[in-house]
Amino acid sequence: MNRVATVLLTALAPVSWGTTYAVTTEFLPPDRPLFTGMMRALPAGLVLLALARVLPRGVWWGKAAVLGALNIGAFFPLLFLAAYRLPGGMAAVVGSVGPLIVVGLSAVLLGQRPTARSVLTGLVAAFGVSLVVLRAAGALDVVGVAAAFASSASMSAGTVLTKRWGRPDGVGPLALTAWQLTAGGLLIAPLAFLVEGAPPALDGRAVGGYLYLALANTAVAYWLWFRGIGRLTATQVTFLGPLSPLTAAVLGWAALGQSLSPVQLAGMALAFGATVAGQLGVRPPAALSLRSPGTRSAGGRSPERRSDVAEAAPEVLRDVSRAL
Numbered sequence: 001m002n003r004v005a006t007v008l009l010t011a012l013a014p015v016s017w018g019t020t021y022a023v024t025t026e027f028l029p030p031d032r033p034l035f036t037g038m039m040r041a042l043p044a045g046l047v048l049l050a051l052a053r054v055l056p057r058g059v060w061w062g063k064a065a066v067l068g069a070l071n072i073g074a075f076f077p078l079l080f081l082a083a084y085r086l087p088g089g090m091a092a093v094v095g096s097v098g099p100l101i102v103v104g105l106s107a108v109l110l111g112q113r114p115t116a117r118s119v120l121t122g123l124v125a126a127f128g129v130s131l132v133v134l135r136a137a138g139a140l141d142v143v144g145v146a147a148a149f150a151s152s153a154s155m156s157a158g159t160v161l162t163k164r165w166g167r168p169d170g171v172g173p174l175a176l177t178a179w180q181l182t183a184g185g186l187l188i189a190p191l192a193f194l195v196e197g198a199p200p201a202l203d204g205r206a207v208g209g210y211l212y213l214a215l216a217n218t219a220v221a222y223w224l225w226f227r228g229i230g231r232l233t234a235t236q237v238t239f240l241g242p243l244s245p246l247t248a249a250v251l252g253w254a255a256l257g258q259s260l261s262p263v264q265l266a267g268m269a270l271a272f273g274a275t276v277a278g279q280l281g282v283r284p285p286a287a288l289s290l291r292s293p294g295t296r297s298a299g300g301r302s303p304e305r306r307s308d309v310a311e312a313a314p315e316v317l318r319d320v321s322r323a324l
Helices: 003-017 020-027 033-052 060-073 075-085 090-095 098-109 116-133 142-165 173-196 204-231 234-238 243-255 262-277 303-308 312-323
Strands: none
Touching: 003 204, 003 243, 020 204, 020 243, 033 075, 033 173, 033 204, 060 075, 060 142, 060 173, 075 142, 075 173, 098 116, 098 142, 098 234, 116 262, 142 204, 142 234, 173 204, 204 234
16 A cells, blocks of 8 residues: 555544544543543444454463553553643643654664654654643643653553564454453453442433544544554654644634634644654565564465555455454
């Protein structure tokens, strides 16, 4: 598939995640970050698991649990905790260091040497996001800052490990997404009931909000995200992250009546420019990175070659057709 098309499809994931704040504040019950995290992850994971009809085998039970904890189980609660404790968009500012974390982890775990360009682009992206979302409101909350940084580090580590481990032979991104969402949701569920108590009463707006978060915002978005990790470098994928706070800012302006100052517009231009620059001048990853190392077909050829000619729509139809 054309690399530009792969980047654009993968970018739909952080764009979708940028709608989370508006949906949460306008449709969902307040002050229930753990319950909301569980409702995002677990139903989506179970639906995809029913479609994929593939369970982990051998060491992949442990790998799926680790990836689910990093990408979902720890990321969701820490992200919501930071959003509740930090003023304005500070959580997004702290979280925008994700590309720099991925650059460092990729050097250690993937053997990809950091370049001056990638580091500079990451700094520009973080600075641009700060201009868009930062508000001078109150003192910083140490717990909130730590939670925001930890959430970014968790997702960054999950992205790099997902790239390093690939997928088992014969397992598509639909199943891999299902494993992680289910594992992460099961990790959050007991914490939600222990910390927040019984589920809140839900009206029609809340049900609609949770359905959107579980299906479009989580099931589809994370499928696109993990699919992109298999086809792009870890650095390329994480440089799409700033699209999330930028989408939140645009949505707040267009739908919630929030104004955008000239400084914020300049920050959006910087962050978006850094996002584009993060996709340029990078060689596509080798095909073997789409699967666990060492997996080959019966003829001795790598089975990942078929992905070179597969388009996004046929791929998801193929994954779903296997479940029917």
